Amino acid sequence: MRVKAKLYPKEAARLLQEKPSVRASVTGATLHFERNRLRAYGEIDAEAWRERARRIKDHVLTHLDHYLELAEKRLRENGVQVHWAEGPEEAHRLLREVVARHGVKRAVKAKSMLTEELGVNPLLESLGVEVYETDLGEYLIQLLGEPPSHIVGPAIHLSLPEIQRLFHDRFGTPLDAAPEALAQVARGVLREAFLTAELGISGANFLVAETGTLAVMENEGNIRLSTSLPRVHVAFVGIEKLLPRFQDLALFLPLTARAATGQRLATFVSLIQGSAQPGEEGPEEVHVVLVDHGRTALLADPEAWEVLRCVRCGACLNACPVYRQTGGHPYGYVYSGPIGAVLDPGLLGLEEAHPLPHASTLCGACQEACPVKIPIPKLLLAWRHRAVEQGLAPTWEKGAMRAFAQVMGSPALYRLFSKALRGLPLPQALQDHLPLLRAWTEGRGPLKPSPRPFHELWREIKEETHGG
Amino acid sequence: MEVRARILARIRKALKERPKALLPEHPHLRLGEEPLDLFLRRLAENGAEGHLLNQEGAVGLLKELAHGLPGVAYGKGVPTSFRLFPELPPEAAPLGVSWALFAVAETCTLALSSEDGRKAQLLPPTHLVLVERERVYSTLLEAFSEQKALPSALGLHSGPSKSADIGQVMVKGVHGPGRLVVAVLT
Amino acid sequence: MRVALFITCLADQFYAEAGVAAVRLLRALGVEVDFPEGQTCCGQPAFNAGHWGEARALARRTIDIFQDAEYVVLPSGSCTSMVKNHYPELLPGNREALALSGKTYELSQFLVQVLGVEKLGEGLKGRRVAYHHGCHALRELGVKEEPLLLLQNAGAELLPWEAAEECCGFGGLFSVKLPEVSLAMASRKVATLPQAEVLTSTDAGCLLHLAGRLGRLGRPLRVAPLATLLWEAYAGQS
Numbered sequence: 001m002r003v004k005a006k007l008y009p010k011e012a013a014r015l016l017q018e019k020p021s022v023r024a025s026v027t028g029a030t031l032h033f034e035r036n037r038l039r040a041y042g043e044i045d046a047e048a049w050r051e052r053a054r055r056i057k058d059h060v061l062t063h064l065d066h067y068l069e070l071a072e073k074r075l076r077e078n079g080v081q082v083h084w085a086e087g088p089e090e091a092h093r094l095l096r097e098v099v100a101r102h103g104v105k106r107a108v109k110a111k112s113m114l115t116e117e118l119g120v121n122p123l124l125e126s127l128g129v130e131v132y133e134t135d136l137g138e139y140l141i142q143l144l145g146e147p148p149s150h151i152v153g154p155a156i157h158l159s160l161p162e163i164q165r166l167f168h169d170r171f172g173t174p175l176d177a178a179p180e181a182l183a184q185v186a187r188g189v190l191r192e193a194f195l196t197a198e199l200g201i202s203g204a205n206f207l208v209a210e211t212g213t214l215a216v217m218e219n220e221g222n223i224r225l226s227t228s229l230p231r232v233h234v235a236f237v238g239i240e241k242l243l244p245r246f247q248d249l250a251l252f253l254p255l256t257a258r259a260a261t262g263q264r265l266a267t268f269v270s271l272i273q274g275s276a277q278p279g280e281e282g283p284e285e286v287h288v289v290l291v292d293h294g295r296t297a298l299l300a301d302p303e304a305w306e307v308l309r310c311v312r313c314g315a316c317l318n319a320c321p322v323y324r325q326t327g328g329h330p331y332g333y334v335y336s337g338p339i340g341a342v343l344d345p346g347l348l349g350l351e352e353a354h355p356l357p358h359a360s361t362l363c364g365a366c367q368e369a370c371p372v373k374i375p376i377p378k379l380l381l382a383w384r385h386r387a388v389e390q391g392l393a394p395t396w397e398k399g400a401m402r403a404f405a406q407v408m409g410s411p412a413l414y415r416l417f418s419k420a421l422r423g424l425p426l427p428q429a430l431q432d433h434l435p436l437l438r439a440w441t442e443g444r445g446p447l448k449p450s451p452r453p454f455h456e457l458w459r460e461i462k463e464e465t466h467g468g
Numbered sequence: 469m470e471v472r473a474r475i476l477a478r479i480r481k482a483l484k485e486r487p488k489a490l491l492p493e494h495p496h497l498r499l500g501e502e503p504l505d506l507f508l509r510r511l512a513e514n515g516a517e518g519h520l521l522n523q524e525g526a527v528g529l530l531k532e533l534a535h536g537l538p539g540v541a542y543g544k545g546v547p548t549s550f551r552l553f554p555e556l557p558p559e560a561a562p563l564g565v566s567w568a569l570f571a572v573a574e575t576c577t578l579a580l581s582s583e584d585g586r587k588a589q590l591l592p593p594t595h596l597v598l599v600e601r602e603r604v605y606s607t608l609l610e611a612f613s614e615q616k617a618l619p620s621a622l623g624l625h626s627g628p629s630k631s632a633d634i635g636q637v638m639v640k641g642v643h644g645p646g647r648l649v650v651a652v653l654t
Numbered sequence: 655m656r657v658a659l660f661i662t663c664l665a666d667q668f669y670a671e672a673g674v675a676a677v678r679l680l681r682a683l684g685v686e687v688d689f690p691e692g693q694t695c696c697g698q699p700a701f702n703a704g705h706w707g708e709a710r711a712l713a714r715r716t717i718d719i720f721q722d723a724e725y726v727v728l729p730s731g732s733c734t735s736m737v738k739n740h741y742p743e744l745l746p747g748n749r750e751a752l753a754l755s756g757k758t759y760e761l762s763q764f765l766v767q768v769l770g771v772e773k774l775g776e777g778l779k780g781r782r783v784a785y786h787h788g789c790h791a792l793r794e795l796g797v798k799e800e801p802l803l804l805l806q807n808a809g810a811e812l813l814p815w816e817a818a819e820e821c822c823g824f825g826g827l828f829s830v831k832l833p834e835v836s837l838a839m840a841s842r843k844v845a846t847l848p849q850a851e852v853l854t855s856t857d858a859g860c861l862l863h864l865a866g867r868l869g870r871l872g873r874p875l876r877v878a879p880l881a882t883l884l885w886e887a888y889a890g891q892s
Binding site: 058084 | 491585589613621
């Protein structure tokens with residue numbers, strides 16, 4: 001995927017200007033998800049569940065080498081072929097090999113953010129393989145040639161009329177076709193793909209070390225089909241996705257579902273131990289690719305390693321009032337919203353992603369939603385601080401901060417500033433050259449300081465007695 | 469093995485100074501409601517249909533569902549007493565019948581083993597699942613703790629296939645069965 | 655009991671009357687109020703933007719200025735959280751920072767938790783009030799019930815507002831670094847605002863931003879800091 005995280009501020013502004021319907025669609029969908037999450041958290045001892053989940057993830061991450069080796073061993077015992085990948089290079093090599101060996105002409109894909117990171121679709125297409133995204137939302141954006149705008153609901157930025165238009169142009173359905181009718185059209189196209197594809201590709205929500213179980217969650221049935229019908233199943237799994245014990249799924253599957261959509265469990269969960277036994281339906285060959293792609297670097301980070309607890313539920317996106325205005329596209333990478341803002345600088349390097357940690361008011365709603373208690377605001381601050389340390393802050397900001405600290409560091413200067421503020425309005429020509437002031441006044445009108453600041457009023461009320 | 473060794477070496481280096489976190493145990497939860505009642509109630513909440521039936525009643529339910537259909541796709545574990553209709557390949561069958569390994573009340577989940585098959589669980593638009601009453605667990609934890617051997621794939625189904633990806637409107641039966649009917653056998 | 659008032663720079667400049675209200679209210683409740691005159695800004699803008707060197711310098715001088723106070727009270731949730739939560743993180747091992755943290759309170763928090771006051775008077779009888787939960791008051795300080803209790807017990811009608819706990823989009827520098835997003839967030843707050851007589855909150859920044867947006871969108875509405883309304887609760891509307 002092309003990384004455009006550096007352009008976040010411009011892209012966010014442009015989207016709000018040019019496509020106001022996105023804001024409406026995303027706000028509606030995320031508020032709906034958020035209400036469902038709150039109801040679902042309210043039904044359980046959410047604090048206890050989240051705390052336990054956090055501790056289990058921390059245990060896995062602080063014993064990651066052990067659990068990876070155990071998982072690999074169990075997977076091999078289950079007849080699964082295990083591969084390791086630093087990133088796209090190894091992943092692509094394996095796919096080339098599988099495509100050639102099995103004469104793959106068609107692949108069905110279950111939604112996976114990691115395969116977005118690895119550029120799996122463009123690679124397969126370059127090999128002449130027809131790739132079908134089979135999650136309905138993912139299929140929509142594949143038809144449009146867009147990246148996903150949300151971890152769980154990749155097409156939440158699209159309005160019904162836009163989708164009706166897309167299907168009309170593509171499949172000749174009426175412009176006012178009901179969602180049910182559109183879904184049936186997609187079902188027909190994709191059913192054919194499921195039945196004829198030689199290769200199924202998925203990610204995984206969890207990989208259980210003890211049993212070598214891949215756990216994949218969904219609501220449509222497309223993941224069960226993608227991992228059941230084709231001859232070969234390749235699963236891409238980030239190395240942080242491990243859980244120690246099969247029992248841990250009894251916490252993580254429902255907790256993730258509650259956080260993501262407010263469900264008690266995803267409608268379908270595939271728990272995959274390996275290829276089909278003789279006489280069984282299912283893939284003859286199962287491959288698991290354990291992918292690093294920046295994760296070990298994050299693990300080494302004394303602060304940011306905590307983001308590796310992330311289960312990709314999207315709850316922080318739904319809770320985030322900043323994300324709600326634009327959806328995920330302006331963030332310019334696979335992961336958007338609050339988790340993207342703390343994960344992407346780790347995966348891409350701060351140089352590539354330094355505007356993202358500023359895509360937040362530090363309101364803290366994300367942290368309250370997070371099922372594994374990632375301290376997102378703290379990490380946003382840490383990345384901002386590092387960006388300053390690395391000289392990535394814009395020059396105007398550095399100057400402004402120095403001046404700010406100077407004024408606030410001296411009561412005398414502060415009082416002068418206070419007087420100057422009341423000398424406003426500044427001449428228009430000068431205001432035009434103060435981009436910060438203009439950024440404020442354009443949408444909010446001129447600044448209106450109190451006639452006299454409190455520190456002056458204090459002198460008058462200092463000796464005042466009760467009663468005012 | 470070079471990539472593997474590199475990744476593991478980086479992990480070990482990263483963790484060298486990091487304090488190790490302990491692995492907590494899972495407390496068993498009490499639901500405060502009969503598992504069976506809860507199971508049936510939550511199935512309805514999830515848009516599925518649940519029935520508590522004896523053998524005869526379950527056969528009656530199957531007859532009702534299969535009425536007028538050219539045939540049925542069966543899971544391997546479905547007892548012969550239910551195989552009353554011509555067997556069709558799952559690709560062509562309007563009804564699939566499965567035999568569940570177990571069910572879970574907490575999440576109104578049916579666990580379907582790959583030993584029973586896969587296509588009959590997924591391809592027909594209507595799915596009838598049979599599960600024995602004594603196989604209904606209270607919680608996922610209880611159910612998962614008791615599984616000794618796992619099949620090559622275990623499918624957990626907790627309702628009909630659905631999606632809200634088109635304009636946030638909930639649509640059923642997108643890829644998997646849009647109708648899920650459950651018979652708990654007494 | 656003696657309280658040192660930390661007015662905070664935004665309230666000092668933009669809501670000076672709220673400072674006067676806070677002083678009168680505290681005095682009326684039998685508290686002596688000091689105003690250490692060297693005070694300026696807590697340093698939060700620099701801290702939030704990642705300029706921790708500048709933030710530390712301002713934290714240190716603020717700690718010095720309030721060193722001898724028995725209690726420090728701020729008419730702002732955000733600046734209170736800066737002093738209470740972030741000073742100790744910014745200056746690890748600094749005992750004075752911890753000491754200051756322990757005696758610092760947002761105004762309504764101080765009234766309810768320290769003074770044990772739950773009713774100030776009936777000066778808000780029948781007033782229709784929309785309360786915006788400032789994010790840092792709400793999520794970093796856990797100040798949620800205190801302001802509502804004080805307003806309600808003074809007779810105010812607190813209007814349900816679906817976006818009451820959502821961020822208004824101010825966010826300090828955020829409001830000018832990402833102005834379009836910030837304004838879109840304010841527009842959502844304004845669009846869901848109930849038919850109130852007055853909009854209030856603990857935080858001057860949020861109010862400045864929302865008042866500006868209301869003005870731009872042509873919705874005239876009185877916007878007043880919580881301190882001002884609490885004084886009115888006690889003394890009636892002047």
